[in-house]
Amino acid sequence: MTSAPLSTPPGFWTTLRLLLLTARKRGFGRGRRQRELFGQKLGKKGADWQIILVLVAFVVAALVNSVAALFIIDATKAGQRIEIERQGKLVVDEWFLSRLRWAEKESRNQSERLVNLEKRMGANNYDIEARTIATIWGGDREVIATRLRDAAQFSGAEAFVGTDAPVFGLAALPASGALAAVTGSLALLCWWMMVAFQGEGVEFDITRRRHPMWEWLFSHPAPAGAIFLAEMLAPIAANPVYWCAPLCPAILYGVVYGAPTGVAAALLIGAPLVVAAACVNKAFEIAVVLRLPPRSRGAALGLTSWIGLASMALIWANVLMTDRPVTVLAELLAPFTPPKWPLLALFLGQQSDGSFSFPMGLLFCWTLAACVIAGAVSFSVWALEADSPAASAPSTTRRRKANTGSSASARTLSIARRRCGFCAIAARSCRPC
Secondary structure (H helix, E strand, O other): OOOOOOOOOOOHHHHHHHHHHHHHHEEEEEEEEHHHHHHHHHHHOOOHHHHHHHHHHHHHHHHHHHHHHHHHHHHHHOOOOOOOOOOEEEOOOOOHHHHHHHHHHOOOOOOHHHHHHHHHHHHHHHHHHHHHHHHHHHOOOOHHHHHHHHHHOOOHHEEEOOOOOOOOOOOHHOOOOOHHHHHHHHHHHHHHHHHHHHHHOOOOOOOOOOOOOOOHHHHHOOOOOHHHHHHHHHHHHOHHHHOOHHHHHHHHHHHHHOOOHHHHHHHHHHHHHHHHHHHHHHHHHHHHHHHHHHHHHHHHHHHHHHHHHHHHHHHHHHHHHOOOOHHHHHHHHOOOOOOOOHHHHHHHHHHOOEEEEEHHHHHHHHHHHEEEEHHHHHHHHHHHHHHOOOOOOHHHHHHHHHOOOOOOHHHHHHHHHHHHHHHHHHHHOOOOO
16 A cells, blocks of 8 residues: 655745735734733623724724824924024915015015005914914914014014925925934834834733744745745734835825835835835844743833834824924924934935935935845844854764654754754754754
């Protein structure tokens, strides 16, 4: 009687697809477990709204990344506004500036100008503009209205800068000072931290033990490279925030270059940055799982999830709060003279002559993503090397340990050593080997 022939081992792309689908199902299971925890706290069991919750999660993820783009734009404008106010001018809406210029155009002398200002502007227009400034940038409305009236009476339209002026916005970043560059770069870093520390989902069950599954995965007759790549890309497959993250670069590039370039930036620039963020998150998870005891792993990974949630809350606070965080940040940095950070300028493709170039931005983002991915993989390999007790043991001790134990254990270790992809990556023996 002949035995049935063995099935063909899966290839690289088949293994990658299966493991990414498993990561997606694991994300669904984690969400179900979180709903169970909330149900236990409430003392009742709710209905299964999984499909609706998934759709809502994608909508919320798209909104978060879109708001993050506005957060970066507002941070840049907050720095520019303070720089303009240092020059003795105020940033106002275009309609307010146009009405002020119209009142000055009909005046022939100073006394007539003051009369026309009171007639054309009135207290109502000052209050409307003051309310707009207080809503966008914060501050007391009455104080702002007084500043607007005094500046209009003493200096006229020369004391104001319109929001559509070429010295205001992302397109005016080359002509801006160091404060706008710093605030915009910090906001860009905040968005990337939000994406990088999301992981496969929000962690509420921080007491759950976590054990590495790679020894079991690498014992299968599957390509080790596909298993390692699937582990690195697992956050993208499980978390909708990563799927919608390219919206932020798309909006930023659309503001500077136009809508068609923004659509191209979503794929050409957003995708590599998202992969780099997922690799950073997974590298930290590998280090935590291999270096920390089982009871501490959940707390450490929960801390990273908290960092991602804090960054997301900061971005939402910029929209919902009256005193915006970007205004507070710009005011805190205003007394200092920080160096001009080129991160946002390089991200947008700013050249040395002050013009913007999409190929330059593409080259910088690809280089940055490649360096981050290489650093994440190197950090993972370092965690594997540091975790291996055989890395620092003498060769005679390793041979003595290998000769002890049952024959079944020896065969198991031999199979693991032959098929373990981490040993091939780290060029050392991992814990099961």
